[in-house]
Amino acid sequence: MSEPSPAPDPSLLAALRWIEIAALSLATAIALATLAVWLVPGLAVFAPAGWHAMRPVTAGWVLVAVASLALSGPRAGPAARRASVILAWLLIALPVGVLLTYAGIIPYPASLPARPWPPTIIAWLLASPMMPFVSARSGWRAWAADIGAICAVAFALLVFGSFAFDVVEFTGIGNTTYTAPQILCCLVLIVLVAVGRRAEVGGLFAPLLAGGRGTRLARITLPYLLLVPFLLFALQHKLTEVGLVSGAQAMAIAVPVLALGFAATVFWIARATNRVEQELRQQSLTDSMTGVLNRRGFDTVADYVVRVARRNGTPVTAFFFDLDGLKGVNDAFGHNVGSLLIRRFAELLVSTFRASDLVARLGGDEFVVLAAAPTTSLATLVERLKAAVADTNASGVLPTPIEYSVGYSELLPGSATDIEKLISDADARMYAAKTGKRAA
Numbered sequence: 001m002s003e004p005s006p007a008p009d010p011s012l013l014a015a016l017r018w019i020e021i022a023a024l025s026l027a028t029a030i031a032l033a034t035l036a037v038w039l040v041p042g043l044a045v046f047a048p049a050g051w052h053a054m055r056p057v058t059a060g061w062v063l064v065a066v067a068s069l070a071l072s073g074p075r076a077g078p079a080a081r082r083a084s085v086i087l088a089w090l091l092i093a094l095p096v097g098v099l100l101t102y103a104g105i106i107p108y109p110a111s112l113p114a115r116p117w118p119p120t121i122i123a124w125l126l127a128s129p130m131m132p133f134v135s136a137r138s139g140w141r142a143w144a145a146d147i148g149a150i151c152a153v154a155f156a157l158l159v160f161g162s163f164a165f166d167v168v169e170f171t172g173i174g175n176t177t178y179t180a181p182q183i184l185c186c187l188v189l190i191v192l193v194a195v196g197r198r199a200e201v202g203g204l205f206a207p208l209l210a211g212g213r214g215t216r217l218a219r220i221t222l223p224y225l226l227l228v229p230f231l232l233f234a235l236q237h238k239l240t241e242v243g244l245v246s247g248a249q250a251m252a253i254a255v256p257v258l259a260l261g262f263a264a265t266v267f268w269i270a271r272a273t274n275r276v277e278q279e280l281r282q283q284s285l286t287d288s289m290t291g292v293l294n295r296r297g298f299d300t301v302a303d304y305v306v307r308v309a310r311r312n313g314t315p316v317t318a319f320f321f322d323l324d325g326l327k328g329v330n331d332a333f334g335h336n337v338g339s340l341l342i343r344r345f346a347e348l349l350v351s352t353f354r355a356s357d358l359v360a361r362l363g364g365d366e367f368v369v370l371a372a373a374p375t376t377s378l379a380t381l382v383e384r385l386k387a388a389v390a391d392t393n394a395s396g397v398l399p400t401p402i403e404y405s406v407g408y409s410e411l412l413p414g415s416a417t418d419i420e421k422l423i424s425d426a427d428a429r430m431y432a433a434k435t436g437k438r439a440a
Helices: 010-039 041-046 056-071 078-102 118-127 139-164 181-201 213-241 247-285 295-312 326-333 335-352 378-395 419-439
Strands: 316-323 358-363 366-372 404-411
Touching: 010 041, 010 056, 010 181, 056 078, 056 118, 056 181, 078 118, 118 139, 118 181, 139 181, 139 213, 213 247, 247 295, 295 316, 295 358, 295 366, 295 419, 316 335, 316 378, 316 419, 326 335, 335 358, 335 366, 335 378, 378 404, 404 419
Parallel strands: none
Antiparallel strands: 316 366, 316 404, 358 366
């Protein structure tokens, strides 16, 4: 059974909508501007140098890709989604067909506009295989889309690297048959939107949109890990080009800086993860209402306390407390007052016993205190708590007084009694004391 994808953060989804609109609008504007320059030659004087390197056919592909993504949005109906898939397959079939014309397998119609250069076709084929399955949520289609998205991201990074280091072999053939920057820009924008869709529907990219601290850490560190190597080595490349340092010197500086940066990122993630883990552990072991240990936390620590006491030959005492008449308080004053009594009683237990003693709320209005080697007599501890409760009741800070019953049991050195029997005996004595009150 596959692990369910984390739910997307609504605020991130809202931001993603705006990013998609901006990216698709920009890609559309570039494609329409290209078509305008080709269809109206007089506009060429207003176009940037080299704008004609983007052919009309390629501009048409961009518009088809934009339409496919627009029709595959989260609110699209079945008909729109089917049209999106048809357009996505068309985006693969058309470049393959043009590539076959270069191979001489099929003729290229003379009536059509000039065909794109082979580097452009190859770039498009690297970026578009995920498009037919961009909205798939499960099965082999989802895996195909995720793998295609990874390949598309790798292609986008290759494009950035090619321009950063002036490697024309990866973006074209020589200085004439190259892939125009505006084509690569459109492809990167389309990849960005497609990856966002994959993150939205689940799969490998889902953590990018999920809530939680772990994914926030990923979103913070991912841009650094992706961009810093490019920026650092691009700077090294430029310094080498202008002759300020040799290639070996630049590399000797860049590698340690990059290694230290990655090490700092790892240590930062480790500290943040440890902090989150500590908070989660604390939350799992403590009672959210009172702040004392919960049943799980008590069970986790109590066995260790008993083992240490047996090894040291010291006694352990368990006190079992139960608030009297809490149901009547809830009925008469409401559950908020009942919760207030529970919280205040927990505070009194913590202040009465030592910091080394375990105070836990087992559930409802039941509390247990485990005191190893108490330095004060049991009767004195019980009287001290009784006085603290009486002072609180007399202060008038509570709408109704705190009333409780208590029982305690000792685990003496050499006894074979386990912690469960110790708590059970204290509980039985508490119940006997409560029954005695009712009989009186």
